Amino acid sequence: MLDRFFYREKGLFLQSLHPLSALMYIAVLLVLTLMFNHPLYLLGLLAVTVTAIRAVDGIDAWKTFFKVSLGAVFVIIIVNAVTVRAGETVIWHGPYIPVFGKLDVSLEAVCYGADMGLRLLDIMSIFCLYNFMIHPDRVMDLLSRFSSKSALVLSLAARMYPAMVIRLDSIREVQAARGINFNAGTLKERMGKYAVLIKILLLTSLEDSQETAEAMYARAFGSGRRSHYVRDVWRLRDSVCLTASLLALGAATYGWAKGLGTFSFYPRLAYLIDGYTGIVFFFTVIFLLSFPLMLSWGWHNCPFIKSKI
Incomplete structure (x- = not known):
C-alpha cells in the first residue's frame, strides 16, 4: 500500500x-522556493513541480501529500493570524486574552500565513x-565517487524503510491467509x-542483514578500487536540462x-x-524551469526529438 510513495521505474x-x-533540477526548484516569497512566483514553482510530478506518473501519490499539506497550511494561517500584530488592515477585532493581549x-x-503555507x-x-x-x-552511486563507504551506509539506510514496509505487507498477507x-x-x-508481526519482521531483517554482509564479503568489498555494474551515460538531454537549470538559477539570483x-x-x-519588468522576469524563470518538461513531452510524442536527445 505504501510502496506507491516510492520510486518505480x-x-x-x-x-x-x-x-x-x-x-540539479530538483535543487534549483528547492533553492528558488526558499529564495522567493512572492505568491505568484511560489504558485508558478508549484505549477512546474506538479507538472513534473505528472510527467513521472506520481500525481496520485502527490494528492496524498497535498491533503496532508492543507492541514499544515491551515494551522500556519491560524497561528500566524492570532500571534502577529504587524498588519494595519484589521479584519476582526477579538477579545482580550491574558498573556497574548487583544486578539486582532x-x-x-x-x-503571510497563506504564503508560508504555499511555500511548505x-x-x-x-x-x-x-x-x-x-x-x-x-544518487548513492553518484556520491560513492567521493566516499564509497559512506555512500554504502546511506544507501542501506535509505532502502531500509521501503524494504521493511514491503516485507511487513507480505508478512501480514501470509498471516491473514492463515486465518x-x-x-x-x-x-x-x-x-x-x-507484536507477532514485528517479531517476524525483526527476524527477517536480521537474516537480510546477514545475507547482505555475506554478499559484500563474496564480492570483496573494500579490498580495492570499486567496480561499476552499471554506468550512467551523459547524453545531450542531460546537457540541455542542466543548462536550463543553471540559467534559471542565474536569472533568479540576478x-x-x-x-x-x-x-x-x-x-x-x-x-x-508591480511593473513590466517583474512579469518578464517571472515568465523567463518559469520558462527555463519548464524546458525539461517540454523535452519530456517531445521525447514521448515525437520520435525525431527522441532520436536526437
Whole structure:
C-alpha cells in the first residue's frame, strides 16, 4: 500500500536523466522556493513541480501529500493570524486574552500565513518529485565517487524503510491467509497479533542483514578500487536540462538581487504585479524551469526529438 510513495521505474524521460542533471533540477526548484516569497512566483514553482510530478506518473501519490499539506497550511494561517500584530488592515477585532493581549486578526497576517503555507506545499511537492524522479541507488552511486563507504551506509539506510514496509505487507498477507484477523478482538488481542508481526519482521531483517554482509564479503568489498555494474551515460538531454537549470538559477539570483520575486506583507500588502519588468522576469524563470518538461513531452510524442536527445 505504501510502496506507491516510492520510486518505480517506468522508463519515463525525467527518470532517464543522469542523476547529476536530475539532482540539479530538483535543487534549483528547492533553492528558488526558499529564495522567493512572492505568491505568484511560489504558485508558478508549484505549477512546474506538479507538472513534473505528472510527467513521472506520481500525481496520485502527490494528492496524498497535498491533503496532508492543507492541514499544515491551515494551522500556519491560524497561528500566524492570532500571534502577529504587524498588519494595519484589521479584519476582526477579538477579545482580550491574558498573556497574548487583544486578539486582532489582520489581513496581512492571514496572507503571510497563506504564503508560508504555499511555500511548505511547494517544498513537500519537490520532495515528492524527488521520490519518483531519481532512484536512490543512482544518487548513492553518484556520491560513492567521493566516499564509497559512506555512500554504502546511506544507501542501506535509505532502502531500509521501503524494504521493511514491503516485507511487513507480505508478512501480514501470509498471516491473514492463515486465518488471522488483525481487526478483530480487543485492543490487547490486536496488539498481540501486531507484536507477532514485528517479531517476524525483526527476524527477517536480521537474516537480510546477514545475507547482505555475506554478499559484500563474496564480492570483496573494500579490498580495492570499486567496480561499476552499471554506468550512467551523459547524453545531450542531460546537457540541455542542466543548462536550463543553471540559467534559471542565474536569472533568479540576478532578479532577486534587483528586488524581483520578493513581496512586502507588512505593514500593508504590496501590489501582486508591480511593473513590466517583474512579469518578464517571472515568465523567463518559469520558462527555463519548464524546458525539461517540454523535452519530456517531445521525447514521448515525437520520435525525431527522441532520436536526437
